[in-house]
Amino acid sequence: MTRPIAAALNVVMLGPPGAGKGTQAERFARTHGLPKISTGDILREAVTTGTDLGRAAKATMDRGELIGDEVMIGIVGERLARPDTERGFVLDGFPRTVTQATALDGLIDGRGPLVVVDIVVPEEVLLRRLAARRICGSCGVNAPIEWTTTCGVCNGELVTRTDDGVGIVRERLKVYHLQTAPIVNFYSGRPTFRKIDGNQPPDQVTTLMDKAICQASAVSNGARL
């Protein structure tokens, strides 16, 4: 059950593709009335609204390059400066590097603890899930588990993705772990770091995650960390 939380609830979600991170981030944000901030969304928004950072990001993407730490940190910093994040936020897709993680600590300095959740799922389960992943046949959006047969955006028919061969998926997971291991290291010694067993039904993961985050946040506030 959710309880009102006095201090800000600042959450970072980590987890490999197929772990259900996006869905869980969405659910947690909704139950606690917090903005879910995904870097994909804010990048698109920054590009659309044409801010300086948005233009810099677009130029980089147009060249087919990855967005550097400085631009990413700037864009997330702008987003976290908005008043709707005062009571907290759920970050999905940031930080991706230790430089970004260090910058995030600075960005939220004095704004309450940062709870970091790592959703852990065995690789063979991820491979199975990713092979069965569905997208909308019309608009191409990834279908969350809640959608049974039709797309929640355009009502199109859901289809199973067939382009993700096992080899490609395995490679994506390897890249994910290589990139994320330093960040997990960066956070794992903190009393507000929580590993969540993501190898169970989504509703159970939601309950477990809710408990873990609220407990980590309460402990940390009590200890004045």
Ligand SMILES: [Zn+2]
């Ligand atoms: Zn659709």
